[in-house]
Amino acid sequence: MTDALWYFARGSGVVALVLLTIVVVLGIGSRSGRSVFGLPRFAVSLLHRNAALLAVVFLAGHVIGLLFDSYAQLRLFDLVVPFVGKYRPLWEGLGTVGFDLLVAIVVTSLLRNRLGAGVWRAVHWLAYLCWPVALLHGLGTGTDRGTWWLWTISLTCAGAVVAAVGWRVSPAFARFPARAERRVAPRLLEEASR
Amino acid sequence: MTRLHIDWTACDGRGLCTELLEEMLVEDEWGYPVSRDGTTEPVVPPPLEDAAKRAVDRCPMLALKLVRR
Amino acid sequence: MNSVLAAQTLLTAGDGGLDDHLSRYGxxxxxxxxxxxxxARDAELTGRGGGGFPMWRKLAAVAAAGTPAVVIANGAEGEPVSGKDRLLLTRKPHLVLDGLHLVALATGARAAHLYAPAALLPRLRESLAARGRAGLDKLPVTLTAAPDAFVSGEESAVASAIAGRGAVPADKRVRLVETGTLVQNVETLAHLALIARYGAGWFLSSGTFLATVSGAVARPSVVEARYGVPLGDLIGAAGGATENLRAVLVGGYHGGWVPADPALPVTREALAPFGAAPGAGVVVALPAHACGLVETAKITQYLAGQVAGQCGPCVNGLPRIAGTLADLAAGRPRPGLPGEAARLAALVTGRGACRHPDGTARLVLSAMRAFEADVAAHLNGRCLATGGRL
Structure with a gap:
C-alpha cells in the first residue's frame, strides 16, 4: 500500500510537470493571438485553460499521495510553508512554492471577472516563476531523480518552454508588427502627479 | 435589447472575439474588432447570444461586455 | 449692427471681482x-463645451443616480482655437461659480469642483476666498488644474482628473451621469446663473453663446451672439475678414468646414448639412490664398498627436489619417488615395472611449467635401489656392 502511494505520487508529479509545460507553451501561444498548431485562437485559449485544470488534478493527486505516504511524511502545513519539511526540505520546499503559486494563478483565473484584468494579469505573470520551480523540484527530489528517463522528460519540457519564451521575446511574435503601442499620453497625467 | 460593448481602453486586439463571434465582428488592419453593421454597440441577435457570451468569457482583456439598452 | 448680434450679457466689462459682480447682477x-x-429645461439651455446636450437632462439624471452627486465646472478648454472659457473665467468667474452653486443645489451634490488651466487657478482661488468672506457658498469648491491637452476637457477625462487619476478618458459602458457625476462647461454654468436671475423666458429671447473667432480676421477675439447669427456678422464682430475667404471652420478641430457664406446662420440645423455644428463656438476663417487641404492636414496631424493613447483604433487610425491627409496636401498620389481618407474616417468612428476619433473623422470628411475640387487638383499636381504646381 505504501509503495503504491509512492509510485502514484511520483507518476502524477511527472504528469503534472508535463501538463504544466503544455500549459505554459499554450499560454504563450494564446498570448500571440495567432493560431497555433493549426488551432484557432479561441481553441488555443481553451486548451490552455483545460490543460491547466487537468494539471491541477494531477498535482492534487501528487500532493494527496505524499500526504499519506509514510516515507515523505508530508504534513498539511508543508503545503503552505516551504523549506521546513522532513524529507529533503530544500527540494520539497520548491514543490511547495510551485504548488502555492499554481493555486494563486488558478484561483485568480477562475475569479478573473471579479478581480479585474489588472490583478489577474499580475498574478498570471507568476507562471514564469512557477514552472521553473516545478521543474527544479522534480529534478532535485524523489526516487526518480537522476534517471535517464526523468532527465529526458525534464529536458524536453525545458526545451519546449525555452523555445516558446524565445519566440515570445522575438520580433516575430507579434501578429501585427506595425501596430502602434497603446500607452496613456504622459501629458494627461502631469497635473495628477503634481 | 442585448448589445455588445467593447471597452476600447482595455481591448488589445487579441482576436478571440472575431473568431467566436465572426457573424458580428471582423478584424481591422491592426487586429482590433469592428462590428459588421458599423454600429458602436451592435445588437446581439438572439441566436448569437450564446456565442456572444462565450466571446465575453474568453476575452483575455475582459474588454467585452453584454449590455441591455 | 445686426439685430441678432447680442447686447453683451456675459462679456460686459468686468474686473472679475465679487463687488463688481454683486453690483452688476445682485x-x-x-x-x-x-x-x-x-x-434649465424651460430656457432650453444646452451644453457649451461642444456636445450641445440639454443641461436639464443631465441635471435630472445625476439627481436620480442615487449616489452622492459630484458637480464639476469644466474650464479646461483644450481646444487650441478656443479662448472663450478662459476669458469668461477671467472676466466673470462669479457667474461660473454661481452656476456651479446652482447645479450643486439641483443635484444635491456633496462636492463641487472647478477644473481649469493651472494659470487661472491663483485668481480663482482669490474669487473663492472672496465668496467665502461674503458667506455666499455653503458647499466649498475644490480647484483642480487641467493639463494642457486637447482631450483634457472630455467629460470622463475631467472626472478622472478630479479623482486624481489623470485627465484620461474612460469607457462609457456606465455613463458618467449614472455615477452621479455632473461635468458642465463653465459657459453653460454662467448662463444658468443669469437664467436664475432673469428667468427662462428672458433666455429664450435674449440668451447668447460665446464664439472664439480667429484666422483671417482683423481682431481675433471672443464675441457674444445669439444662435442664428449669420456667419458674416460673427466674423464682422471680430473686425471682419482681412481678405477673401476660402472657407470657415466652425465647431473647432472636431468641427467642419463650411463655405464662407456670410448669410449662413450659425445654428445646428443650418450647419448640419456641412457636417458641422456650433459646438463650443469656435470659428476659424481660412483666407483664399491658403489651401484647405494643407490646413486640414496640419490640424489632423495635431489631433493625431493629441490621442490619449488608450484605444487601439484611435492610436493606430489617427496617425494613418494624418498621413493620408499629408499625402493629399503635398500631392503625393498613391493607389486608392482620395477614398482612403473617408475609409479610415469611417473605420475609427465610434471606436474609442471618447469622441476624439469621431471628431477627427468628422473634420476630415468635411474637408473632403468642402475641398473636393482641391483634392482632384492636388492629385494632378496642382493647387487651386496657390494656383501653382505642387
Missing part, C-alpha cells in the same frame, strides 16, 4: 433643486 435668488432643473 445675489442669486433662492431656488430649490426642482426649480433650477425646471429653469
Amino acid at each position: 445675489r442669486l435668488p433662492s431656488l430649490d433643486g426642482s426649480q433650477i432643473v425646471g429653469l
